[in-house]
Amino acid sequence: MHRLAFSAGRSVNAASKVSSLRTFASVSSATRNHKVVVVGGGSAGLAISHQLLRTGKFTQDDIAIVDPSSYHDYQPGWTLVGGGLKTKEELRKPMSSLVDSKLKLYNQGVNTFAPEENLVTLGNGDKVGYEHLVVAPGIGIKYDNIKGLPEALADQSTPVSTIYGYETCDKVFRNIKEFRGGEALFTLPTGVVKCAGAPQKAMWLALDHWKKAGLYDPSNVANSPIKISFATALPVMFGVPKYSATLEELRKERGVEAMFQHDLVEINGDKAIFARLDGSEEKVSKRFDLLHVVPKMGPHSFIKDSPLANAAGFVDVEDATLRHKKFANVWSAGDASSLPTAKTAAAVTSQAPVLVQNMVQSIEGKELNAAYDGYTSCPLLTEYGKVLLAEFKYGGQPKETFAKFGVDQAVPRRAFYHLKKDFFPWVYYNNMVKGTWGGPKGWVW
Numbered sequence: 028m029h030r031l032a033f034s035a036g037r038s039v040n041a042a043s044k045v046s047s048l049r050t051f052a053s054v055s056s057a058t059r060n061h062k063v064v065v066v067g068g069g070s071a072g073l074a075i076s077h078q079l080l081r082t083g084k085f086t087q088d089d090i091a092i093v094d095p096s097s098y099h100d101y102q103p104g105w106t107l108v109g110g111g112l113k114t115k116e117e118l119r120k121p122m123s124s125l126v127d128s129k130l131k132l133y134n135q136g137v138n139t140f141a142p143e144e145n146l147v148t149l150g151n152g153d154k155v156g157y158e159h160l161v162v163a164p165g166i167g168i169k170y171d172n173i174k175g176l177p178e179a180l181a182d183q184s185t186p187v188s189t190i191y192g193y194e195t196c197d198k199v200f201r202n203i204k205e206f207r208g209g210e211a212l213f214t215l216p217t218g219v220v221k222c223a224g225a226p227q228k229a230m231w232l233a234l235d236h237w238k239k240a241g242l243y244d245p246s247n248v249a250n251s252p253i254k255i256s257f258a259t260a261l262p263v264m265f266g267v268p269k270y271s272a273t274l275e276e277l278r279k280e281r282g283v284e285a286m287f288q289h290d291l292v293e294i295n296g297d298k299a300i301f302a303r304l305d306g307s308e309e310k311v312s313k314r315f316d317l318l319h320v321v322p323k324m325g326p327h328s329f330i331k332d333s334p335l336a337n338a339a340g341f342v343d344v345e346d347a348t349l350r351h352k353k354f355a356n357v358w359s360a361g362d363a364s365s366l367p368t369a370k371t372a373a374a375v376t377s378q379a380p381v382l383v384q385n386m387v388q389s390i391e392g393k394e395l396n397a398a399y400d401g402y403t404s405c406p407l408l409t410e411y412g413k414v415l416l417a418e419f420k421y422g423g424q425p426k427e428t429f430a431k432f433g434v435d436q437a438v439p440r441r442a443f444y445h446l447k448k449d450f451f452p453w454v455y456y457n458n459m460v461k462g463t464w465g466g467p468k469g470w471v472w
């Protein structure tokens with residue numbers, strides 16, 4: 028409440044600042060001007076643009092989306108590709124097919140921001156002016172930050188793969204299927220990553236696959252052809268204690284070796300080399316026969332080096348209102364934002380309506396009256412046919428949608444598996460990107 032009241036107090040100033048800037052923008056050197064420019068046509072950019080359109084307050088070309096990509100991928104589905112449950116092609120759609128004809132799509136990247144002038148500069152040098160700016164370009168995958176990783180991934184003959192990219196996610200299941208015995212190693216790096224639960228989802232599906240193939244016996248690991256290790260930068264299995272407890276139990280039950288506080292820094296042939304995060308100076312080298320890597324991730328440099336970024340390189344917005352801390356007509360949601368919660372598309376389902384509501388209030392000179400509580404979720408595949416549905420808010424406090432039905436979501440269930448495998452991909456393309464899906468709130472608009 029305090030935070031909201033504080034923001035609301037600023038919104039009056041914000042409204043007057045915005046209207047004076049509007050006049051400036053209209054005489055600027057911009058090639059085109061729009062009421063709202065949305066940077067990024069990912070989960071956040073598409074949901075927000077279409078929700079803005081659905082308010083009925085915008086007409087043809089009032090809202091522009093800027094995105095250099097020809098395609099949009101349902102990234103949460105790449106875990107299913109890694110488990111052989113979907114193809115990457117079925118999860119991909121042409122970007123232009125997802126953008127309403129009332130929106131202007133610039134198929135270009137944003138290079139720089141000039142928030143004092145209400146302008147962005149595109150890759151081709153064009154300038155685009157705005158009254159309000161939404162910054163949602165996601166985060167970048169920094170393959171180079173693990174020595175030897177780009178080469179190991181690109182070489183189709185190596186047993187090294189990752190679900191964290193379109194090019195590589197199908198190599199994951201190929202490697203798992205072909206694996207007959209030896210050391211299987213799954214990693215999670217230090218720093219910010221999208222959906223930090225995904226690497227262990229890949230591991231649990233692989234384990235189940237090898238179990239069904241008779242290559243892994245959780246009750247007799249010593250005599251199994253395959254051994255499995257999980258090397259994670261965290262000191263625990265998952266960042267939220269309630270779910271971590273279940274996952275740690277599963278790990279022990281299933282004979283998976285844990286390498287806590289290990290951060291993969293190099294791949295050298297069949298050796299994975301780890302820095303230790305427990306204060307030990309010495310690196311650890313582990314031989315592998317199959318390696319699933321999560322690359323390091325971080326803010327795009329065009330965000331990090333911009334006036335919109337905080338010290339860590341994320342778009343510096345208020346935790347509750349999603350409005351920029353310095354520029355009152357700039358907003359952010361999704362992975363690129365500074366919002367201190369796990370970076371997921373599920374989080375975007377709760378962020379988008381808050382951002383839209385607050386922007387509309389701001390445009391109308393009213394107090395900001397919507398607040399984001401940090402909701403995020405990680406549907407954790409624990410085997411084929413079962414998912415533990417972690418849902419939590421700021422502070423890692425569980426906020427479970429199905430608690431009202433007396434369901435404990437830390438228990439892996441078949442119904443959640445069908446949500447993850449069938450329902451979420453369907454509702455994502457049929458509703459979420461079109462602006463009619465509110466996540467735990469169900470259908471909106």
Ligand code: FAD
Pocket residue numbers: 066067068069070071072093094095096099101102103104105106135136137138163164165166190191192221222225327329360361362363370371372373374375404405406
């Ligand atoms: P993105 O969806 O990544 O979109 C960013 C967009 O910005 C892209 O279209 C990109 O082309 C564009 N862009 C980049 N640079 C520029 C530029 N210079 N100018 C303009 N546009 C630019 N989430 C879940 O909820 N549940 C899950 O189970 C889950 N599992 C995941 C598993 C994997 C393997 C991965 C990779 C992600 C997973 N996620 C999951 C996370 C989820 O996909 C992201 O959190 C979500 O897509 C973030 O949305 P976003 O719009 O911020 O970024």
Ligand code: UQ1
Pocket residue numbers: 103372373376404405406428451452454455459465466467
């Ligand atoms: C969700 O809405 C969603 O988007 C379609 C997901 O996929 C990316 C999710 O993983 C989750 C958990 C939600 C949240 C919705 C419910 C009903 C729990």
